[in-house]
Amino acid sequence: MLDHIAKRLKDKAKWVREYEVIETEDGDMEMEGAVMPRYICASEYERAMRLKEQLLREYQDKSLEEVVPGETISNDRGACYYIQHKHDVSIQKADLEKSRQVICSNLKLIYGIGEVRERELKQQGYNTIYDLMRHPRWRDEAGKFLEAFESRDTRTLQDLLWRWFPRSDPLLLYLAGIHDKNDFIIFDIETMGLFGRPIILLGIARQKKERINTHQYLLRDIPDEPGALWEFISHLEENTALITFNGRSFDIPYVEERLGFYGLNASIERPHFDVLHFARRAFRGRVPDCRLVTLERYLFGIERKDDVPSTLVPEFYETYLKTRNPGLLIPIIEHNRQDLITLSRLFSRLYDVLEDA
């Protein structure tokens, strides 16, 4: 009786799954601006299902270590599986002087100065916020702003910028210039779905010398989740700035929810560059949609092979839990790693686009 009810709940879970398979030609989908598509086209779905079958055959009875080189690591909160790679990619961004030049010549960032007043001030020879330090009325406000700038207080500066400019404004991208390259943590998670379920893989990429390293923390099973979350937390430092793709609506609140779930006392509030907003503005009209895979195809000519679409990650992982066949993890891990690399390239490319403009 009780098993019957539990089974029914499980069946219902399939019924309310968050995507639907629709019959359409590949690439023929109306998905302008879609990031988390609720639909997956039939051909993509079938391809993924074929891949799943193939992996199940190929990696039967293999161990995780054999299939995915890495190691089990542990911390105060638990253990998880750690995978590390080096990549010949480097983060490009504005340097500090460039940032200063671009940002500080925008007088509108001073509270109380609008279009008209800025024009007047510039006619009077006040070209930068530094110049305003000589202005009797705006001296105080300018001082506060510059203090934040000099102390590299990105959070305060972001708040000031958001007051006037949309989140996609290039000025916000120039803020990245006040950070060192190794302050950045590029960050992307794979999950069992849209909130309320475990995160199964936390991936980050960090600059080290002239390359980036990826660090991926995988759950061998659900009990590994607190351990993996804690590994991610341990990367966060005081000067850290996060780079994500749609992290503002997804990755960040998701991690916060899971920290809350386990009662892990940690804050991940850091300055945050959500590349989705910038990419939408920079590439709108030039790409069919703003999914990361679409952007990388158009911008970098990357065609992913044997990829698992994001929407099917939960199903692959669920099958892994059931069969313990580590082969199913391969495309999830590779998908995540490719997302991290593309994200770092995209972030750099956005800066190039700015410079060219």
Added chain:
Amino acid sequence: MLNRFFQNIKRQEWYKQQIEHIEEIPAREPRYGKLDKPLPNILQNYLDREGIKLYSHQADAINSIRRGKNVIITTPTASGKTIAFNIPVFEALLKDNDATALYIYPTKALTNDQLHVLRTMERRMGIRPISNVYDGDTPQRARQRIRRTSRIILSNPYGLHQYLPWHHKWKSFFQHLKFIIIDEAHMYRGVFGSNVAMLVRRILRICEYYGSNPQFILSSATIANPEEHSRKLTGRDFEVISNDGSIRERKFFVFWNPPFVDSVKMVRRSPHQETKNLFVFHIKNGLQTICFTVSRQMAELITRWSRDELGNVRDRITTYRAGYLPEERREIERRLRTRELLGVVSTNALELGIDIGSLDAVIISGYPGTIISTWQQAGRAGRGYRDSLVTLIAFENPLDQYFMKHPDEFFGRPHEYAIIDLENPYIVMGHLMCASAELPVKEDDKKYFNLFEESVMALERQNMVRKTPNGWVYSGIARPVDIVNLNNISDKIVTIISDGKVLETMDLPKAYDEAHRGAVLLHQGETYLVEDLDLENLTARAVRRDISYYTEPRKTVDIRIINTEVHQKKRKGIDIEVGEVEVTEWYHSYVLRTCDRVIGKQSLDLPPLNFQTVGVWFTIPGDIEEKVRERGLDLEGGIHAIEHAMIAMTPLYAMCDRWDVGGISSPMHVDTQRPTIFIYDSYEGGVGISERIYDLFESLLRVTLRLIQDCGCDEGCPSCIYSPKCGNENRPLSKEAAIFILREIIDKIKLD
């Protein structure tokens, strides 16, 4: 004033002795109470300025709440329950600057209404607003501010169900949660109530995690078991405040039975026609009236018909029901308070505490199914110190007719029990699964959930939760709050589209009833014809058409026994059992009706609806069957008649509406191999109604026999054995066989 009205009514040519009974409910002087200790100045000044002198029940409630007790207030509509809990809540919140309170209402409309009440109170006390609504209509950008800064948050169970997984964002609110106020607590009964009881436990579990232990204040319509109900709903002990001290004016309660239209007294005039006539008469005589109907369809129709007879005041009446936009509803409420509107025809949507002021008269078109609802609706009448009028118009069905013949049964009858089932495994397991996505589930959580271990194990076996060192963690692939529905376990939602726009949405069974191909759908006084119901995409297409008829589906039902493990008892050869059954409903046709007759019938081609539920059934022993045949009586007609009459009387014994149970009788059921009568819960998984019938089986049989044998008809009539929802058009039916079989069974049980 009402005397003249009654004289006047009796002079009308359409008056044909419809008044079966007038009950005079005398006026009562107010009783006032005293607080144990004085209120802070700000609150006492507020009461003084508003001219509020606390009635005894209000003072009792405030005293108990201030002593830290959980309290349920069960005094009638308009007795001032709201002030009784707002005063101590504000006192506590003004004293402790961090303290917060959660107000839970069953509908968004009520939430908005009560926000208005709280805001007015804050303004008049001269404090900064601290209350806010947080529900599906709250704009995204306002949400964080409300969570972080509001001291009083008003919401509804459906919303809370969705927000609980995000509790970390509510941390400070939950940490300081001092009160949970559950208004209209009688609404949380049956399936919905059992779900809300589990939701409350999920809230308490999160409060415990953040270190708070809120005090409960419940308010409810009068029910038979306030103490038990509040305990089941929340898991805490309560003090019951039920001694109403408020002033009451004289009230006349009229029982109105539509007259016979033929000389053999078989068929009564349409109760809808009577409702319309009486409503129009009220309006023309200057009585501001609210007319309650049993369906949305009928609320719309009565307004339409009445307007045709109201000439220049036709626009001073309107319909009110769920599904209208909030602004539209608020406008109607305002126009009622200012008497711009002379009348409103409403579903039970206006039964709850929405502030529309009090009206001169109430018409209740058809017994609403419970004594509770009837008195809630009746409570809408009564303005100032004037007499007020309530009229209950009987339908042709057995239950309404029973009250018409036995008014003392109505006025002497206790209010119903509110049923909450804390051991319904469908409901418990669903919420346990939700809880496992909110915080890891631990051993200790068995204090919140019955059937704890077996449910967790079953979920684990299906990989829906996983055991970890931190507890059981949800690991399914859909959000559990999307899997579990609070008020309707079957949850396919059909969207009705007209002219490219969404007209409304309804669940699948309702769509089978109201939105099948050919159905006439009423919306805001307009008629729409449904052209197509697409079950694959769960949409229906409707077109705007002026149509003078309305439609009613016809269906047949099959039932199979799945298991009988629940209960079984045998009395001298009468087998009564409770168990799991599977019900299959076949919608085969629908009829077209005008307000008083059937004008056509069309066939339908829809796949059957299946669901599993709990049923109670009993078989007719061989010797009784033998006697029935010997006397040449119709066995099949007899058991069919008993089934109808029993279902009609069921609302008297279980907290349900007659539409909450179904029945089937078969002269030779495939599973029992005997003539069998089934009654089952109309909800997937069961709600406990069948078990209740099982417990009270003998009383139900007796009252059923009385209903049938006391009825003045010869061969059965709508007052006894005809059912308004029979799928077989009330054929075959035999009153004589029914009486004979019932007497035989009761004799057998007596001998036991």
